[in-house]
Amino acid sequence: MKFFDLKKRDYTIIIGCGRLGANLANTLSNEGMDVLIMDESKDSFHRLDSNYGGLAVVGNGMEFSKLKEAQIDRASAVIAVTNDDNKNIMVAEIAREVFHVNKVIVRLNDPECETVYQELGIETICPSVLSIKEIDKILDSFP
Amino acid sequence: MMAHSLLEQGYQVTAINDNYEDCLKLAKIKKLNVVFGNGTRPYILEEAGAASCDIAIALTSMDEVNLVACQLCKKNFSVRKTVSLVGDPNKTDFFYKMGIDSVVCSVSTVTGIIQQQAFIDEMASIIPMEKGRIQIIEVQIHENSPAAGKRLWEIKLPKEGVVGCILRGDTTLIPKGDTHILAGDILIVITGNGNELNMIHALTGN
Numbered sequence: 001m002k003f004f005d006l007k008k009r010d011y012t013i014i015i016g017c018g019r020l021g022a023n024l025a026n027t028l029s030n031e032g033m034d035v036l037i038m039d040e041s042k043d044s045f046h047r048l049d050s051n052y053g054g055l056a057v058v059g060n061g062m063e064f065s066k067l068k069e070a071q072i073d074r075a076s077a078v079i080a081v082t083n084d085d086n087k088n089i090m091v092a093e094i095a096r097e098v099f100h101v102n103k104v105i106v107r108l109n110d111p112e113c114e115t116v117y118q119e120l121g122i123e124t125i126c127p128s129v130l131s132i133k134e135i136d137k138i139l140d141s142f143p
Numbered sequence: 144m145m146a147h148s149l150l151e152q153g154y155q156v157t158a159i160n161d162n163y164e165d166c167l168k169l170a171k172i173k174k175l176n177v178v179f180g181n182g183t184r185p186y187i188l189e190e191a192g193a194a195s196c197d198i199a200i201a202l203t204s205m206d207e208v209n210l211v212a213c214q215l216c217k218k219n220f221s222v223r224k225t226v227s228l229v230g231d232p233n234k235t236d237f238f239y240k241m242g243i244d245s246v247v248c249s250v251s252t253v254t255g256i257i258q259q260q261a262f263i264d265e266m267a268s269i270i271p272m273e274k275g276r277i278q279i280i281e282v283q284i285h286e287n288s289p290a291a292g293k294r295l296w297e298i299k300l301p302k303e304g305v306v307g308c309i310l311r312g313d314t315t316l317i318p319k320g321d322t323h324i325l326a327g328d329i330l331i332v333i334t335g336n337g338n339e340l341n342m343i344h345a346l347t348g349n
Contacts, residue, residue: 062206062207062231063231064233064234065233084207085183085211086183086205086207086208086210086211087207089207089210089211090206090207090210090211093210093237093241094237097237097240097241098237098240110184112184112185112186113183113185113211113215116214116215116218116219
């Protein structure tokens with residue numbers, strides 16, 4: 001059981017309601033965090049659990065007005081997980097440089113660009129690199 | 144279009160496009176190198192010779208693609224100058240902040256040109272140079288302008304300004320003191336900042 005101070009609740013904005021975005025939103029919301037998930041298509045929200053307790057907003061996460069509407073200034077973390085690397089990068093850079101969000105995490109499908117964005121203080125997650133590490137670990141564990 | 148005009152000016156140009164049919168069309172342009180692929184992928188940029196190029200220009204209709212392409216050129220390939228088109232006028236400052244050297248917003252540029260064209264009779268177009276320290280002004284002379292029919296030396300001009308050029312019909316004149324200014328002329332005037340309105344007033348009376 002987790003206890004939390006109502007005033008200091010972590011507020012997380014997730015951009016992109018694909019499989020990763022939706023599952024992340026479900027998980028964080030179940031842990032008791034405030035979550036807002038944004039996607040350009042209303043249909044993507046069917047991936048959210050029926051008991052998902054956060055907000056779901058239709059909109060383009062690269063638009064300043066939409067981000068302000070989502071109260072990005074109050075967010076402690078922004079996570080960009082659309083299926084387009086370029087969009088994720090731009091969302092992250094806007095969150096970081098325009099709205100000064102502390103924690104910014106980006107999913108990149110192409111690990112080649114990773115190094116470029118790490119210097120901005122943006123955390124990058126690359127599924128294929130993670131998978132390689134895991135598979136390598138499993139292979140090593142066989143005698 | 145952009146490639147055409149750059150080639151005409153004698154630049155060596157490589158175009159990157161991720162639509163194969165567009166590439167075929169581009170390939171018909173003489174001297175233009177064409178690379179088929181996504182300009183936000185480092186290996187495509189490498190193939191296009193980004194490491195040895197001087198200027199990178201991103202002109203897609205997607206802001207995020209332009210931003211990432213320019214950033215990659217800058218950071219991975221040390222391209223000296225990056226120019227990006229931006230569709231959303233609100234993002235101009237953000238693009239500059241992200242290290243792009245020159246940001247062109249199609250919407251505000253076109254709006255500006257249309258406004259100038261619409262009010263061309265009353266307004267002179269002003270181009271700021273050197274971060275606005277110097278202004279180059281295009282001034283149209285009408286029949287009732289005080290300068291019309293006078294020689295250049297007869298007009299009292301503010302100190303910090305010269306008439307650099309006269310456009311008369313299809314001809315271009317470099318004026319001397321005794322050159323007559325006629326109604327219908329367009330004068331290209333160079334002034335220090337802050338004097339442009341005095342200058343326009345002295346020439347047109349507005």
